[in-house]
Amino acid sequence: MQFTQEQVTKLAPDDASAKAGKALASNSKWVLRCVHEKALWGDCQGSGKNPYRTIIDLTNLAFKCSCPSRKFPCKHGLGLLFLYAANPNVFSVEKELPEHVGEWLGKRAERAESKPVQVEKAAPDEQAQQKRIEAREKKVRGGIEELRFWMKDVVRTGIMNVPQDPYQFNQNIIARMVDSQAAGLANQLRRINKINFYQEGWQKALIKQLSKTYLITEAYENIEALNTELQSDIKTLIGWNTPKEDVLNSTGIKDEWLILSISNEEEGNLRTEKIWLFGLGCQKFALILNFYAGAQLSGHAFVEGGTVKGELAFYPSTTPLRGLMKEPFEINGRFIQPGIRSSISTLLQDVTSKFSLNPFVSEIPFILSSGRIALNGKNWYIIGDDGSGLRLSNNEEQCWTILSISKGKMFPCFGIYENESYNILALWPSNRYYSIK
Amino acid sequence: MSLQNDIIKTALLGTDKIQFQLPEELSDIKDGITTKQEDKEDAFLKSAAIAFIYEESGQEAKDSINTIPECPDDTREELSASTSQHLEDALLSKDEVFFEYLLTKTLEADKTVSSKLVPLLLNRAIEQKRKAEKLIAVCGKTGEWLCSLNPNWQRLTLKNEEQIDWETGSLEDRKLFLARLRTTDPDKALQLLQAVFEQENANNRAEFLEILEIGISVKDEAFLLEALKDKSKKVKEVALKLLQPLLGTEINNLYINYFLDAVSIREERSLLILKKKVIEIDPAVLPSDDLFRYGIEKVSSVKGVDDQLFWLSQILSFIDPSALAERYQISQDEWFKLSIEHKQISVFIPYLAAAAIRFRNKPLAKNLLAHEEAFREELLLILSEYERYEWYDKYLESRFPIILGLLLNDHYSIIPQQLAERVVKRLAVNPYVITQPIYTRLALSLPVGIKSFLSKYIEEGADDYQKRYFSNQASNMLRYIELREGLTF
Numbered sequence: 001m002q003f004t005q006e007q008v009t010k011l012a013p014d015d016a017s018a019k020a021g022k023a024l025a026s027n028s029k030w031v032l033r034c035v036h037e038k039a040l041w042g043d044c045q046g047s048g049k050n051p052y053r054t055i056i057d058l059t060n061l062a063f064k065c066s067c068p069s070r071k072f073p074c075k076h077g078l079g080l081l082f083l084y085a086a087n088p089n090v091f092s093v094e095k096e097l098p099e100h101v102g103e104w105l106g107k108r109a110e111r112a113e114s115k116p117v118q119v120e121k122a123a124p125d126e127q128a129q130q131k132r133i134e135a136r137e138k139k140v141r142g143g144i145e146e147l148r149f150w151m152k153d154v155v156r157t158g159i160m161n162v163p164q165d166p167y168q169f170n171q172n173i174i175a176r177m178v179d180s181q182a183a184g185l186a187n188q189l190r191r192i193n194k195i196n197f198y199q200e201g202w203q204k205a206l207i208k209q210l211s212k213t214y215l216i217t218e219a220y221e222n223i224e225a226l227n228t229e230l231q232s233d234i235k236t237l238i239g240w241n242t243p244k245e246d247v248l249n250s251t252g253i254k255d256e257w258l259i260l261s262i263s264n265e266e267e268g269n270l271r272t273e274k275i276w277l278f279g280l281g282c283q284k285f286a287l288i289l290n291f292y293a294g295a296q297l298s299g300h301a302f303v304e305g306g307t308v309k310g311e312l313a314f315y316p317s318t319t320p321l322r323g324l325m326k327e328p329f330e331i332n333g334r335f336i337q338p339g340i341r342s343s344i345s346t347l348l349q350d351v352t353s354k355f356s357l358n359p360f361v362s363e364i365p366f367i368l369s370s371g372r373i374a375l376n377g378k379n380w381y382i383i384g385d386d387g388s389g390l391r392l393s394n395n396e397e398q399c400w401t402i403l404s405i406s407k408g409k410m411f412p413c414f415g416i417y418e419n420e421s422y423n424i425l426a427l428w429p430s431n432r433y434y435s436i437k
Numbered sequence: 438m439s440l441q442n443d444i445i446k447t448a449l450l451g452t453d454k455i456q457f458q459l460p461e462e463l464s465d466i467k468d469g470i471t472t473k474q475e476d477k478e479d480a481f482l483k484s485a486a487i488a489f490i491y492e493e494s495g496q497e498a499k500d501s502i503n504t505i506p507e508c509p510d511d512t513r514e515e516l517s518a519s520t521s522q523h524l525e526d527a528l529l530s531k532d533e534v535f536f537e538y539l540l541t542k543t544l545e546a547d548k549t550v551s552s553k554l555v556p557l558l559l560n561r562a563i564e565q566k567r568k569a570e571k572l573i574a575v576c577g578k579t580g581e582w583l584c585s586l587n588p589n590w591q592r593l594t595l596k597n598e599e600q601i602d603w604e605t606g607s608l609e610d611r612k613l614f615l616a617r618l619r620t621t622d623p624d625k626a627l628q629l630l631q632a633v634f635e636q637e638n639a640n641n642r643a644e645f646l647e648i649l650e651i652g653i654s655v656k657d658e659a660f661l662l663e664a665l666k667d668k669s670k671k672v673k674e675v676a677l678k679l680l681q682p683l684l685g686t687e688i689n690n691l692y693i694n695y696f697l698d699a700v701s702i703r704e705e706r707s708l709l710i711l712k713k714k715v716i717e718i719d720p721a722v723l724p725s726d727d728l729f730r731y732g733i734e735k736v737s738s739v740k741g742v743d744d745q746l747f748w749l750s751q752i753l754s755f756i757d758p759s760a761l762a763e764r765y766q767i768s769q770d771e772w773f774k775l776s777i778e779h780k781q782i783s784v785f786i787p788y789l790a791a792a793a794i795r796f797r798n799k800p801l802a803k804n805l806l807a808h809e810e811a812f813r814e815e816l817l818l819i820l821s822e823y824e825r826y827e828w829y830d831k832y833l834e835s836r837f838p839i840i841l842g843l844l845l846n847d848h849y850s851i852i853p854q855q856l857a858e859r860v861v862k863r864l865a866v867n868p869y870v871i872t873q874p875i876y877t878r879l880a881l882s883l884p885v886g887i888k889s890f891l892s893k894y895i896e897e898g899a900d901d902y903q904k905r906y907f908s909n910q911a912s913n914m915l916r917y918i919e920l921r922e923g924l925t926f
Contacts, residue, residue, distance in 0.1 A: 025916070152482070215482070374503060404556050
């Protein structure tokens with residue numbers, strides 16, 4: 001598997017690691033550099049007496065290093081991979097794996113095969129559990145009641161004065177939702193803070209978000225009347241979690257998944273990583289969400305634009321999207337362009353069908369087989385073959401980058417439909433993958 | 438749209454002031470809401486939510502969007518993906534030295550950067566005006582095309598004569614216009630300047646006048662003499678600076694004539710049988726007052742040097758040495774030999790060096806460089822890069838910072854192995870004499886053959902802080918040499 005410098009850079013947990021890794025991508029730093037079809041290994045002379053022993057699993061990208069760094073991958077792992085990406089000829093090709101490499105790869109394979117999906121260690125005390133659920137349910141219902149009062153108050157007096165203090169406007173009620181264990185509703189309310197109150201159109205965005213949140217509470221009050229999947233969607237929107245184990249225990253889809261985009265959003269001390277996937281066989285989209293607190297680093301080595309082979313299990317939903325990758329899986333660095341025929345009108349049809357199943361769906365992933373971007377006044381659009389277009393929600397800087405990459409020509413792209421606009425996250429002009437950050 | 442407007446109107450003013458009703462086409466939903474209605478706010482919020490979903494579900498793509506014309510194809514090839522990645526890394530990690538190197542090499546190879554980087558480079562061109570031309574050049578057609586579309590980048594487009602308005606343009610634009618015209622048509626440029634000269638302010642007059650140095654000739658004399666009468670001291674100084682060395686002008690003739698009158702070459706006997714030429718200065722020849730009016734200082738400011746010798750030395754810097762040798766009917770080398778043999782040579786040397794630099798006289802520059810006390814960096818610049826190496830060898834130890842500065846030129850020429858080893862050895866002894874970015878810059882000019890030589894310093898035990906520091910720098914330099922090796926242009 002051959003990597004590009006760009007791919008290796010994206011594997012770095014932070015900029016400092018990428019920089020330090022590049023500094024180590026020099027022959028002189030490595031007293032040993034070897035490659036085998038399954039692994040890459042080398043000894044890097046650090047400041048200590050003994051060199052650091054670094055191993056990279058090429059079959060299922062993973063790193064191991066004897067250095068004390070807590071970063072993953074560490075600068076040695078990155079440095080070795082940078083060196084391999086830039087100059088594979090300096091590595092001696094080995095037919096046999098040395099003992100320490102073979103041992104680590106063997107352990108990894110063994111662990112992957114034998115890793116059972118975590119089952120509950122002991123049967124829970126059902127009565128206590130039921131009590132806890134009831135107590136939470138009571139708290140959530142109390143919170144919802146308060147939220148509905150608050151929203152009614154807002155629309156009774158009018159939203160005209162909200163832009164005067166848009167941040168403070170909803171802080172108390174968000175805190176109240178957190179207290180009442182309705183984190184999902186708190187997230188819905190936080191979306192209000194992302195509205196640009198200095199830009200025309202804030203009125204619609206605000207009332208749309210308020211009314212949608214209200215409708216979620218209404219749906220929760222009548223949840224018994226809904227089908228199981230929609231019940232699950234509503235519960236998730238309120239803040240009830242589906243246990244990871246339940247998802248991993250369900251049957252997933254085995255496929256080769258194209259890693260369309262990896263993006264990060266930070267709020268407070270929490271970083272949310274979004275990994276968008278597309279099943280090359282099943283033609284389904286999936287979203288893996290990872291949450292990291294503080295300086296916690298990503299624990300995977302997915303390569304944007306590459307693929308991952310394995311079974312993916314979805315969280316229950318009328319429009320399944322969020323999922324979990326079951327182990328073992330195989331990461332591949334080769335770029336693949338999805339072969340899909342679609343247009344802006346099929347995107348809008350898809351939006352309609354998704355809404356008909358689940359009116360609360362917010363992010364709709366979509367691959368456009370051909371589009372070009374255009375600027376009308378101050379608004380950017382993606383235009384299809386037929387000349388019709390959809391507004392882009394990418395920021396100004398991103399739009400100029402997309403225009404520069406595509407040179408004003410048609411290109412296939414992947415993006416997310418949300419709030420009547422499309423956000424391009426990746427594109428493949430001239431069969432090359434570019435991610436937009 | 439009217440449904441949306443009604444919702445927004447109600448939301449803005451509040452349900453206390455205005456009532457909202459769902460339209461008839463949503464009567465089914467409306468009935469459902471009404472039966473379970475808690476109050477008017479409950480009805481409004483539910484109705485609004487449903488109306489928004491209803492509208493979004495049936496939305497159609499917007500048509501009649503103006504398309505952007507496609508970017509014209511570039512005749513130049515794009516950099517390879519890996520080199521492009523190095524350029525992006527250098528740019529984002531603020532590795533200015535390596536970024537500058539990659540930029541220069543891309544231009545030399547007549548290639549363009551990856552189109553993904555173009556917006557980043559254009560933004561940088563806005564921030565760093567001095568580098569703008571180079572940055573725009575590597576952006577190729579994509580850059581030009583984006584500049585024509587983005588108002589922020591439009592000002593980066595290089596202006597040509599037709600686009601610059603000589604009368605209303607900015608000072609920089611007008612200077613650019615005049616300089617370009619002066620290169621192609623010096624007479625026309627002079628006429629243009631003459632026409633507006635008096636209406637310009639003193640600073641502009643001085644700045645425009647300086648541009649006349651491009652393609653200067655006797656034809657400019659009348660205008661420059663007129664400028665000597667200007668009210669502004671700065672303008673007068675510029676005009677005089679241009680006239681003094683200009684061959685065939687009244688001032689330059691005044692200088693030459695006095696020099697020829699006062700200095701003669703006489704043959705004298707040496708050891709009875711040998712004849713030897715010597716410079717003889719006639720103290721009886723006195724200059725006219727005009728000489729001092731035209732920039733020659735009257736009173737000697739050099740201790741032990743009489744006024745006449747001081748005048749002649751000053752004049753020496755304004756006369757082309759080859760023209761002077763011709764007037765005395767001797768060779769340039771001979772003229773230099775006579776000057777150097779003069780008992781007060783130390784007075785002449787700086788002025789001879791100034792003449793060599795001003796008239797870009799290579800033989801004189803080489804003769805002067807042979808004398809340690811005559812060394813000036815500008816003398817080396819007159820020589821070709823190949824010719825300089827001889828002098829780099831000679832002056833490396835005594836003038837290390839200057840020689841290193843010249844070795845690290847804008848063309849990133851590779852330093853010959855032997856000289857490179859001497860540079861590295863010199864730095865190993867005193868590693869703090871240059872900074873980290875200079876080490877990086879040096880690595881980009883070191884020959885690949887030096888790798889094993891550098892490795893010795895890396896492997897060597899670091900027993901003191903200076904050696905440790907140099908070992909790190911050597912390792913860093915080695916990495917850049919390897920990086921350079923892996924680049925494809």
